Amino acid sequence: MEKGLIQVYGGDGHGKSAAAMGRAIQLASAGKSVVIINFLKRNQNEEFLKRLEPEIKIFRFEKSEEEFSQLSDERKQEEIQNIKNGLNFAKKVLATGECSLLILDEVLGLIDNGIITMEDLRHIIDAKSDDVSIIMTGRHLSNEVCQIADEIYQIEAVNYKIFGD
Numbered sequence: 001m002e003k004g005l006i007q008v009y010g011g012d013g014h015g016k017s018a019a020a021m022g023r024a025i026q027l028a029s030a031g032k033s034v035v036i037i038n039f040l041k042r043n044q045n046e047e048f049l050k051r052l053e054p055e056i057k058i059f060r061f062e063k064s065e066e067e068f069s070q071l072s073d074e075r076k077q078e079e080i081q082n083i084k085n086g087l088n089f090a091k092k093v094l095a096t097g098e099c100s101l102l103i104l105d106e107v108l109g110l111i112d113n114g115i116i117t118m119e120d121l122r123h124i125i126d127a128k129s130d131d132v133s134i135i136m137t138g139r140h141l142s143n144e145v146c147q148i149a150d151e152i153y154q155i156e157a158v159n160y161k162i163f164g165d
Contacts, residue, residue, distance in 0.1 A: 004100075004133040005150040006125060010108060010141040013155040017041075020103045020135045028055035032100035035059070035093050037086050039106045040068050040113070057099075061086030068113065080115055087116065087124060094127035094134075101133045108138020108145060118144045 007023075009016040024034040034056045041060070049058050061082045064071060068079060087110075093102055104124075110116045121136075125148060128134060136145070146152055 004128065004131050006128075006148060007133065007135045007151045007153065008108070008141065008145055008149040009135060009137045009153045009155060010139060010145070011153075011155040012139055013157040015155050016137040017105050019153065019155065020105060020137055023135060024056050024101060024103060025052075027101050028052065033057075033098070034101045034103065035099040036103040036105060037061070037090055037107075039083060039086065039104070040109045041106055059086065059089065061089070083110060083115055087120070091124050091127045094124065094129070094132060097129050097132065099132065101135065102128075103135045103137070105137050107136045108140055111142070111145075112138065112140050118142070121145075122148065 009019050020036075024036060028034050033054075036056065036058045038058065038060045039062070049056070052058070062068075062079050063082055064075060064079055068076065071079060090102060090104060093099060107121065111118060111121065125134065136149075141152065141154060
């Protein structure tokens with residue numbers, strides 16, 4: 001039995017979700033099952049990604065197409081409940097061993113926005129069995145997040161200018 005890891009893809013650069021998706025495709029092509037739950041994102045390429053089922057199942061519990069920060073307070077509260085439903089689903093997926101890899105895309109943004117606490121995230125991770133891996137993505141890498149991770153990948157944009165001789 002292979003030990004499941006907790007990996008974090010964070011930083012200000014683009015490509016965190018794409019890197020997680022790449023890992024999902026690797027595992028799915030090896031016959032493993034993957035569940036992806038997107039948070040704080042609009043429907044992006046959802047129809048295309050649905051073609052990856054049944055090996056890769058993608059879920060989004062939020063209903064709004066607008067960015068969370070642009071919503072009225074009332075609509076934010078509705079979306080917070082939808083997000084919490086998604087987090088409860090994540091815990092259920094882990095508890096039942098429904099997948100080999102669970103990707104919580106932009107879950108760290110939920111902490112940044114005060115929607116969940118680090119303790120809430122720990123409760124979800126505690127439901128993980130030893131052979132299931134979790135990938136969490138988001139911009140901000142707090143010390144608390146880094147402490148629960150087995151591997152941390154910081155993705156940043158670097159612009160090098162090369163001057164010719």
